[in-house]
Amino acid sequence: MCCGMARMALSNVSNLVMDAARRDGKAHRKARMQSCVYCLKDLGQDNGSKCSVCKAVLYCGRNCQKAHWKEHKKDCTDLTVSFSGLKLDPPSSKMVYGTISMASGARQKNGAYRKPRNVDFDEKFVIKVQSMGDSHPLLIYDETRTFELSIEPGQTGHSEILIETKKEMAWNGQKTFMKASFDKAGDCTVFPFTAGVKSKYTW
Secondary structure, three states, rough: OOHHHHHHHHHHHHHHHHHHHHHHHHHHHHHHEOOOOOOOOOOOOOOOOEEEOOOEEEEOOHHHHHHHHHHHHHHHHHHHHHHHHOOOOEOOOOOOOOOEOOOOOOOOOOOOOOOOOOOOOOOOOOEEEEOOOOOOOEEEOOOOOOOOOEEEOOOOOOHHHHHHOOOOOOOOOOOEEEEEEOOOOOOEOOOOOOOOOOOOOOO
């Protein structure tokens, strides 16, 4: 009985810590979206102006946007792709899709590159992303584990998804959630800009 109560108490503490981390991560993301990317001015209720190309960064005015363009130009194309979605490379004889154990780093099985159950074609569904670092594969799967795969460094989407995963404060940049979809041709598109942790994501 004592052990059971101890486990319950530990679980409650864990949930409280995770809820606090989610709120902190949300606050950080909100702060980034409400500040000028160049001078970091807090825009408050003023929405500022977004880059007309990628629509991913915010400026307080034309002067900051012009001053930041030389630096932003390098990222603008990648951010544009991130917002419109990244179509993952389909499996081939040169690529091995599968799940990776986050504890041991060992590949566990071949994985499943297919549309999850109860999801329509072109319908966005939630995926979980786990990272062990820049030089390691990304583990991606949906809640039902119908869809699960690993993306190796150098494969399409690895760097873009990793960048967004690192921004997630709730798990110190090692885990996050984002949306994906499958088209009728069987191709999967991931939307890195949707990355974030919500209270309803408990898996």
